[in-house]
Amino acid sequence: AQSVSQHNHHVILSEAASLELGCNYSYGGTVNLFWYVQYPGQHLQLLLKYFSGDPLVKGIKGFEAEFIKSKFSFNLRKPSVQWSDTAEYFCAVNARAGGGNKLTFGTGTQLKVEL
């Protein structure tokens, strides 16, 4: 069955520190990969996405993610975090299932950035 693992459940960083959040998925076929963000009290927003082509994708607010097919991974990175990046981050995989597509999310990583 298709699944998504996010290994870091809670991350606390100081401002200007670098960020890397892990995401691994289990599915052998073609996938679309996403990172979504949910700021406190707000709704889910798309941060970035990978469909095909360059495995290094750039998203909003300085975030980027690298798709490594051999490792089934899609880790999220940001060189220097800001206090406003405090949020919950979700990795998601869209893969073929039942003749269409099934979108599966990881359990999320709660990021807290301290001043």
Added chain:
Amino acid sequence: DGGITQSPKYLFRKEGQNVTLSCEQNLNHDAMYWYRQDPGQGLRLIYYSQIVNDFQKGDIAEGYSVSREKKESFPLTVTSAQKNPTAFYLCASSPRRTVLYMNTEAFFGQGTRLTVV
């Protein structure tokens, strides 16, 4: 404006009652999804539908039911059999993934917070 509308925003239910959450989209998307969000558990898939009159169970379908009689509507019923229904429910839609159209991105509604009292 195009988008996904979930109603109501807040819903209170007495134990033993069924309740239906509404989800409507005007994006002309084929695929629609229902997720449940609980603290520390992420978004868990309840049901999804690729096309009208067809739907599949997700990872936590027990105690829930859906229908897909129209392309734009995918209501979710939380039945009395659902042992822990208090949660935040999110509806999403995306273009159907096919051989010709491989890349799909999901769009989310604003959610319904259900509380059992």
